[in-house]
Each structure stands twice: as C-alpha cells, then as structure tokens.
Amino acid sequence: MNEFVETLLSLTWHEPRSSYDVVIIGGGGHGLATAYYLATRHGITNVAVVEADYIGSGNSGRNTTIIRSNYGIPESIRFYRHSQVLYDRLEDETGCWIMHATKGLIWLAHTESAMRAERARCQLNNAMGVETVLVDPVEIKRLCPQIDLSGGGRYPVLGASYHVPASTARHDRVVWAYAQGAMERGVHVLQQTTVTGLLRDGDRVVGVRTNRGDIAAGTVMSAVGGDVTTIASYAGVRLPVRTHPLQAFVTNGYSQGFGPIVSDTELLCYISQTARGQMLIGHEYDREQSYSRQSSFQFLQANAVKMSYLLPFVRNLRILRQWTGRCDVSADFSPIMGFTGVDGFVITTGWGTWGFKAIPAGGEQMAELIATGRTPEMIAPFALDRFAADHSMADQGSTGTR
C-alpha cells in the first residue's frame, strides 16, 4: 500500500458471511466493476468479491492501460465505445481521480495490405460513430514528432489510422474506484481468499469452496484472469480459451512530452508515456501457453530493437522494470461473457490483451445479466454458446497480435 491508497480509499474489510446473493470470483477490474454496478444500478448489495491475493494484483495491475474502441467488427466497436463513454464518466460518478487522459492512438501501417485494413477500419469505425481517421506520414509526423518515418530504413511508414478518443487511465485507481464504490454500498471484498472448488447441488452451482470455508451463493460469477480454465472446470464447463503470458516494460523518465499512443500491428508492439514520464512499451503475447509469470530477456531484446526502429530516441533510455501477466485468449480473439449452460454459474473471460478498456462496460453488462437473469442485447454476441452455433466473432486484427 502506498500514499495513493491511504488518501483515496476509506475501505472496510469484512469477515466472510456464510452466504451471499452473488459471489464474484476475482477481485480485479471486471469483478469489482460488476459488484459496483450490481450495487449502484440494481440495488443488489449482498455481494462478495473473492480475491486470492489483493485487489488488482492480477492482470488489472499488469496491463498497459490503453482504452480504445477501434475494433474491426460492429459488435465489438459498439461494446468498447460504450466502455469509453463509461470511463469518461467514471471520475464524476465515483468521485475518484483515475488519471484519465485522452491521447489519441496512432495505429501504423508499413505495407499496402495493412493500409487497406486501416482504411476499412476507419470506415467501419466512423459508420459506428467512432472517430478513427486515416492519416498520411506528414500528419503522423505532426502528431508524433519523434517518429522515424523510414522505420530505421526497414519499416517505412505508409500511413496510419488515428483513433482520436483513445486514452489511458491509472490501472490501480480504476480498481480502487470500483472497490470503494462497491464497499461503500455494502459489498464485501474478501482478500487472501482462494477458491478451491464450486459447491454443487445436482447440476446447479450454489456457492464456492474457499481456503476460508464454504460460501453459499445465488449466483457465482467467474471474473478471474489467468486461471479461468481451472475455475470453469469445477463447474464442468469447457472453454475455448488459452492462457498466454503477456509482457511489458517501462523505461526511465523521458524528459520530453510524448503525446499519443503509438501502436504497430505489423511489428506487434506499442508505446505510450505514463503520467510519470516513463515510456511504457508492450508487445503481443508470448506464443506459447504458460501460467508462469517469468519475464524474459528475449522479450526485452526483440521489443527494444523494434521500438528503436520507429522511435530512435528510446535507444538512449534505460529499462527500469519489466513484468508479465497471464492473458486468457479465446479461440476467436473476442471476449466471452454470459451464461455457461450451468445454472448459477456465469462467466466473463477471454479478455486476452483487451480487458482493461472493457472494465466498465463488461462490469455494467454482467451486472445487468445477473440482476435480470437475461443476457443484455449488447453482449449477446459474446455468449459462450456462439462457438457451437458457428457465430464466432473473429477479430484478431484489432487485438495487436498475429
């Protein structure tokens, strides 16, 4: 805990009750946002959020904090745009400063085929009311003077799509804002509480088994990142999800301002400047599935080389920290939200490399699903049964992976 926590939060920690209306597994952004919206939008406050470590210790504390909605399929654009709108309102709504800053996102293209994809992205985004415009190299240089348009002589920049409303926020503060808002209204957040199984009554899930005893629940929701396959297996649910490590690093402070977020889907890396002035650099997820959170030198080497082609100034910076999260990547690279086919057990997963931006909308929609017992129209396309129905939501090109 640091000075932010002490000034920001007035939290009351509780001992677990024997039963709740809703138990949410996973005290990250998605779990806490769902609890918050259950309390604020639906008046459901007999809720526990169960967290194995401390809140925000998983992927909510390991992501690169980019909020954008420049996706490639209408259902995703609408969902992530809604999440941006909720983020815009979050500081006013919760009274917590989440350090939300609109920066704009330059999504670079080095080949004609990538330019075609970006043109299509701009048209689809605009048709959906999302401001994404095609920009030429001159405009890119104006938005980001540090860029080397020749890409170090190897990756010449042909153009980019510029996603105007893209922003960043302080990831811990988002977690804390939702935690505080939920706890003020009576939600219990149980830290250091590990789920070791689900309580079953016939086919129905009726609670969770934890290291602090059994807790009964009307509805159990899994909002875990990284261990979702294990949690779902307790309910006998199979998932089209693979867990990969995702690495990132920050440099020491860069004394000039670096305005936009720059992302490159061909080199598969992206960069932004943190509020402290450090350069935050990320990459696609590691190719092999793994639950290890081991960071690698190979990642640093490959990524630093690529970034120095685009932004030569990074060569003079030093790497301060690197870290690794586990991301759950679904078979079609879109999230999975909703019912699981098992009564009393709902799920939000598949957040891969695109979970932080979805925290408000994912939480709000899952809260509505739990409160009403019906799938909200906005997330109906992301139901788990879409795979069996052959309605996969394939959108790998918008995820910064290949």
Add this chain to the structure above:
Amino acid sequence: MRAPERLWALRVVSTPEALDHAHYEGDVIVLRIANDEAIAIGAVHAELTDEHAIVEVESTFVGWDLSLAEFDEIVHRHVEWPLPAERPALAQGLVAGLPLKFWIDHDRVLMISSNGLVHEVVDRLGVPA
C-alpha cells in the same frame, strides 16, 4: 575470405532409406537437413530407389567458403548452441538471429544462407558481401 557464391543444388524429398543410398552425379556435398530431405550441392542428377521422390532444382542458397581460422574468428562466437563434433557434419540453426547452415569439414566451413538474407548476414557477422 571470399565473397559468397550462388550454390546450385538439388533438393530431394524422399524416404530415409532411399536418401541413405542415393547416388548423385558430380562433385557433391550432401546436406541431410532432415531424415527425409536432403540438399545436394553441386548435383545435377539424383538416382533414388524411391519412385515417389521429389527432386527439384534449388538455387536460392548462397555460400561463404571459410577456413577454420576464419570461421573461429568471425562466426563461431555468434553460434549459441553446440556444434557437432564429427567431421564432416551439418549444423543448422539461428545465428545472430538468422537461419544459417554450416557444412563443417576438416579444414573448411561452408556457411550457407538464403539469398534474400545475404545483406543481413553481411551486416550482422561482418563477412564479405
């Protein structure tokens, strides 16, 4: 050390047994890159007992002819994996991030790369172009 030369070869895909007993015309170096595939440098014709064998002209490789001293001085320190002890021997893998093959004989090493990567090999290893 000399500049790289274009290598003319046959690429042969066949059964392991047929490759073990294959005959090639000419002064040939046979790189057995897998148990069912070989690259015969300098060959113009291959005789195989396997009637389904695939034999194609392979002209995308270039080779640097290095003395052992040159290999040790310039290239070996970039090789991050163990080289085979027997001679002659084929070794293939990433060197300075580039896929290379070595034909290591008693007194010479033939370093082979794909033609499209020559400028990268020159850049990273400092061998002549």
Add this chain to the structure above:
Amino acid sequence: MLIVFCPNCGPRPVEEFRFGGELPSPPESITDPAERDFDQVWMFNNVAGIHTERWYHDAGCHRWTTVRRDTRVDRIVEQHVSLRPD
C-alpha cells in the same frame, strides 16, 4: 531459457521454433462423436501443469517435434515425445 531438443538438429533455444499449440484431446467424458468433433476444434485443455505440445523447427530442419512442458514453471519435462502407439 527453454531448450528444445530437436531430433534432427540437437538442443536449441526455443527462439528457433514456432509454437504449434497443444495437442487437441477431448476428455473421455464426452462420448457423442459430434460433440467430440466440436470440442476438438474449439476447446482447449489449457492445462496448468504438464502440457503436451508441438514445436516446429523454423530455423533448422523444418520438422515438428513434440514435448511435454510444465506450464506452471515453464520447464520442459520430456523432450521428443513419440506420438506413435508402441
């Protein structure tokens, strides 16, 4: 660093290889053939533990090899696994 033992080329850093994914293996409990097909195509065991997986030696012999790796600690526990029944 992970070292994969390529049966053709010898021990090599994992960077020389391309990841080919886990071997699809629907659980025994699914008996309906259509459901097994669906599971084979879409679902993953995504094991937190010993994971049987394929690697392609992209920088060497261009052949596949199968290993077993512990995904919790990222260590290969068995190299060059034979998939042929004895």
